[in-house]
Amino acid sequence: MREGWIAPLRDAGAPGRALDEPAAQALGRDPFEAEPAGDPLAARLDALEGGAPSAAAGWQRLAPLAPRRRPAQLRPGRPCVPTLGEIELPEPRTWIERWLGDSDRRVMAAFNHLVEGEGPYDRFGFSPDVMQTAFPFFRALYRGYFRAKSDGHEHIPANGPAILAANHGGLLPFDAAMTVVDVALHTDPPRLVRSVVDRWAGSLPWVNVFFARMGQVIGTRENCAELLEQGQLLLVFPEGLEGIRKNLSQRYRLQPFHVGFVEHALRRQAPIVPTAIVGGDDQAPILYDAKSIARWLGVPVLPVTPTFPWLGPLGLLPYPVRYRIRYGEPLDYHLRFGAEGADDARLVHYLAKQARGSIQKLLDRSRP
């Protein structure tokens, strides 16, 4: 019988690290360090099966796992994020860390706790490491390029399931990205916004992987239900693709809503937070949508903007407009109608219409 220890997937194998990297380096500490007393996760391996090539070669000890703080009120497996004050930061090592500052670095450190269990990815493919790598870029966009301003953060529930229902605009989903950054920077403990994206995005090479690693999910009924049951914060654009197809004359006028988000909110007892995002429709104003050519090419929209297609793919980049994000008072439909309300199609449609009205009002008030 040989002895061995296993390391969590995320500590020993963060993306970008070589397979043959020494265990001590990968784990960031001495692999033969004494085991902390009572560490339940440093379990001894069972006797290895005979004949396994790796077993035949013998095992070295890897460092035991550090138990993650998990309050009793959360069900096992649910991610638990510490408050910003609880996070201990090491000295900044790179110029990016110095540039970010302590408060933003704390937010980035909190992302490590957003994955349930000990793996480097959650079940939907979200990777805190990719999020941490991409965060400085999106934060620079948020602060420097879009000069985003926001208010109403007190309406975002600090924990538990909730749905941010927002207007959609712009060709590329920077409105979702800015909302993710805004919520992460203005909530304590930081909350990860799981944006619901169209199925079409799931079939795009590289885009699908990037979206998944950043915490976005395909908008299937099962995915949304699972995330809400986990107590996560969903960002939905009930207009769907019609939102990004709006031309110049329709900007900031909400299109008809899909109603699934109301049904989920009722069923999973989640408040709906109306969210107005000003800037999305201005970042790439659509002059004309060539629908027939788009259908022929198999893409949802083929716009003509002041810069696209004249400048090629560069013409799709957003203009440096100012973003303004406003969160309205939560619509607690679930308290009034309960889970059984989700079975009443007329009620669901009515509530979706009400939610649309709330977002439109918020949007009208937010526009300069």
Add this chain to the structure above:
Amino acid sequence: MTSVLVTHADEPLGRRIVKRLFHDERIATIFAIGDGPPPHAFDRFLGEPEPRMLYTRVDLARHRPMADLFHSARFRAAEIDTVIHLPRHGAAAAPTAQRIPGLTEQTAETRLVLQHCLETPGIENVIGVGSAFVYRLPPGNANRLDEHSELDLEPDVLPEIRAWIDCDMIFHGEIHNDRIRVVLLRVPTIVTSGGYIYLNPLLSRASGLCIRSMGFDPICALISDKDVARAVQTAIHTPCSGIYNIAGNEALPLSRLSQWTGRTALPVPGPVLSWLSRGARLLGVGTTSLDAPYRRYGFTLDTRRAERDLDFRPSVRIGLARAGDGSLRLETASL
């Protein structure tokens, strides 16, 4: 007390289940059958003065040996009331392992086993282990799939997956049978101690190369073989029937999973895979699509039904361990 027949007990998953059941005091007798000689792991169980376990070699794909088994005196004496059918689950992840031939045999075996279970009066429970790769995968890096999700019935699906679907549907046909209780456990990629991988169609080949569609890196849900054995044990003792998804807490993208099981994931552009598939079809070499959804899209399983009915929650963690040769490999450990 229950007496259990375990098929393919000589394969790694079968060995794990037999070991688990042997230490279950509610199991009176274990009748293990397999293709090959009894594994060394069973020596201790078979060598006891009053053995609770029997082992015999049977070709499950042929009717006569199966009929002989179910009508044998040993079988009658064992008073089997529960049958655990583990369909062949492909070759081991070790590069030296041979791929098990005859995927269609898997279907024949399942049909024969179920037929004999239905014809044998004493058998009351049938528990099957199936693959979660039977589902049609919608676009996305990882989508939640539950037991009601659609099966992939495309004609150009990989033969291995087609065999799984056939077995699944054979079991499904008897789910509502009044006489016997049928439980089908759909499991994702199984990780065993030592870094072996089972039931992943992309990683079941003996070769160390895994082709994936460029720009896609599907998430693979994982489960430990010990958790599968525990789920089977729970299914034996819980009076419920139907289909259950079971999965562990961990999930890895295909690239990382193949890397940590000593393989190379080669990204090939989707159009190239499509052209290769068409060329192979024209030449009559193959009929399956190389650009199949499971090379692009991943899934995660909704296990709420198993949590509710079977009280199943994964208790084994999948992590990394360093072998003596310096390489990091997947490993499992109890929490």
